[in-house]
Amino acid sequence: MKRSNAPIFWLLFGAGGMVSALIGPVLVFITGIAAPAGMLLPRELLSYANVLSFSQHWAGKCFLFVIIFLFLWHSAHRIFHTLHDIGLHAGLGAKLVCYGAATTGTLVAGCALLRLGW
Amino acid sequence: MNTSERMITMEVLRYRPEQDETPFFQQFLVPFTDDMSVLQGLQYIKDELEGSLSFRWSCRMAICGSCGMMINGVPKLACHTFLRDTYPNTLRVEALAHFPIERDLVIVMDDFMAKLESIRPYIIADTPRALSEGEYLQTPAQLDLYEQFSSCINCLLCYAACPQYGLNSKFIGPGAMALVHRYNLDSRDSGSAQRMPLVHAEEGVFNCTAVGYCSQVCPKKVDPANAVNINKTESAKDYFLRFVTPKGAGK
Structure with a gap:
């Protein structure tokens, strides 16, 4: 019997699911509604200067990286399994596309955060 | 409890490999009382209406695990499901999903x-x-x-x-x-x-x-x-x- 390598993807999926369940909705509220509309939060909260300095701080970088990369792996895994559920058993191809996209996104996010400087 | 006898339509999936190309549904009109299970309905069909109907059963009290079948599309034990709960609608019985059919309601396990x-x-x-x-x-x-x-x-x-x-x-x-x-x-x-x-x-x-x-x-x-x-x-x-x-x- 061949040992499954699913634990790697399942743990990333689980971690992403946990983070998105805990802070996903409030992130959408802050960045999509409260700050842009000036409801409860000042509009300047998401100004270019604020967001830039946030992403130049080491803690901000870590936060952004974790959010982006775990959300990506969570959604890649979910899309991969949903494809299987709706009858598209693309196997290795689907795996490469889904997890490949997550890997690419992770690398791009990491490089972009590093290029923003400290 | 209603002890008077009523009639329920049971639609049963049939498949006799020696003569049927594909499975098909056969309807039976079955008299029942409130205390009758789907299994008892099938037994009535076998005894009185269609002797060739095949299904597995043994204990009649949800202990042996023999009479699993799809009842109105849901996997259930036939002995653990009452006819009265579907009446006056037609009750549909099929072999368990996801398994090949050996004959009628009997699956290959x-x-x-x-x-x-x-x-x-x-x-x-x-x-x-x-x-x-x-x-x-x-x-x-x-x-x-x-x-x-x-x-x-x-x-x-x-x-x-x-x-x-x-x-x-x-x-x-x-x-x-x-x-x-x-x-x-x-x-x-x-x-x-x-x-x-x-x-x-x-x-x-x-x-x-x-x-x-x-x-x-x-x-x-x-x-x-x-x-x-x-x-x-x-x-x-x-x-x-x-x-x-x-x-x-x-x-």
Whole structure:
């Protein structure tokens, strides 16, 4: 019997699911509604200067990286399994596309955060 | 209770391989009283209307696990489902989903039998215990750990409910996984090292997408979904920690 390598993807999926369940909705509220509309939060909260300095701080970088990369792996895994559920058993191809996209996104996010400087 | 006799239409899936190309539905008008189960309805059909109808049954009281079938599209024990709950609508009975049909409502269960055998569903002791040593002792707390999972009657309703087993029958499936868990948790057993490779395998727990329908249809409240998902965590831990854990450390 061949040992499954699913634990790697399942743990990333689980971690992403946990983070998105805990802070996903409030992130959408802050960045999509409260700050842009000036409801409860000042509009300047998401100004270019604020967001830039946030992403130049080491803690901000870590936060952004974790959010982006775990959300990506969570959604890649979910899309991969949903494809299987709706009858598209693309196997290795689907795996490469889904997890490949997550890997690419992770690398791009990491490089972009590093290029923003400290 | 309404004791007067009423008539219900039962629509039964028929398949006689020697004469039918494909399965088809046959309707029967069955007289019933409030205390009659779907199984009793089928028995009436066999005795009075159509002697060639085939179905498995034995105990009539949800203990043997023989009469699992799709009743109005839901996996249920025929002896555990009342005709009155569907009346006045037509009641539809089909062979269990996800299994090949042998004849009428009888499925081919070879796949499950092979899986059941592969998980070694019996107590494996490190050292054989001599009769003179007396019985094994187990505390109520040790019994509590696995008792729920030991109620499985192998009725296969969970396999008919599992969409992942339906898509890929190589998946070891909810029922067999619940039994793996049952024996691994038993204080008398030391066989978990022999069973876990199957849990970790490509046929193992990670085929499950946590739908949970298996636990919903289980007539014995075994909760196989819980057994599968606890073992996902166990398997993931083992995947990363196997190189640093001494052999035999984690039972």
